[in-house]
Amino acid sequence: MSVMNRALQQLKEKGYKKTKQRERIIEIFASHDQYVPAKKILQDMQKEFPNISFDTVYRNLYLLSGENVLEATELEGEKHFRLSCGTGHHHHHFICTDCGKTKLIEFCPMEKINEDLKGYDVESHKFEIYGKCPLCA
Template sequence: MNVAHALRLLKEKGYKYTGKREDMLHIFAREARYLSAKELLEMMNHKYPGVSVDTIYRNLSLFAQLGILETTELEGEKRFRYRCDTSTHHHHVICLSCGKTESFQHCPMDEFTRQHFPRFDVTGHKFEVYGRCESCQL
C-alpha cells in the first residue's frame, strides 16, 4: 500500500479527500512501522495544532476498515501500519522498541495444527514474533 493507492481507495469508497487524511497516510509511508494513535497525534500536532484525538481515531478506524492499515496490539495499545502489499500468507517480526516490522513466509501453524489438532478446521490466525531489532539492541 502507498499513499496514492490509499487515496484512490478512499475516493472509490466515497470518502472525502482531506489534507489531514493525506498527511496521516504520508506519515505511515514515511515511518513504515506500527504507530499508536498517540504517536500519530504528536506528529500531526506540528502541522495541525489542536487536532483532536477523535479525528485521529476516527480516521485510523476508517483506514483499518477499508484495508489501508492493519492493526496489532503492542504492550496493551492498539497500533497501526500500512497493510502489506503481498497477498500471500505471511507473518511478522516486530521490534518492541522502534516498531520496525519485517515479514516472513514460513507459517508454523500448518505443522502445529497437523500435529495437535488434525480434525480442527482453522479458518484464520495471526502469528507475530516480538523482540528487539539489531539497531535497538545496541
C-alpha cells in the first residue's frame, strides 16, 4: 500500500471524510521526504484551490497531525510537518535545519532518563536532534 493510500485509509478508519483538500495535502507531503513549513503547503494548495484560507490549511494540518498521519516539529519558530514514518515501532529523528530532511534514529534515550525519574509518571516524550545533513553541511 502506498504512503498516500495508507494515510487516507487511516483517516477513513477514524471516520473522517476523504476531501479533495485533505487528499491534496497528503499528496504534497508524499512528494516531499522532509519536513515542510505550513506556509509552503498553503502556497502549493493555492495553485489548485485559489480561495483556500490559511486557517483551512492549518486546521487540516493539525487534524492530520492529531491523527498521526503527519508528524510536526518546530524549526526557527515555525511549525513544519511531514508524513508519519509508519514504521510501527518507536524511534526518533535527526532533522536537517537547512533542507528539512530526516534520518531515523533507532535509539531512544528514555531508558536512561527513566532511571533519573524514579517516582515520576512520564506520559510521553519527544526527542529530536537538529543540525545539518551531509548534503547541507
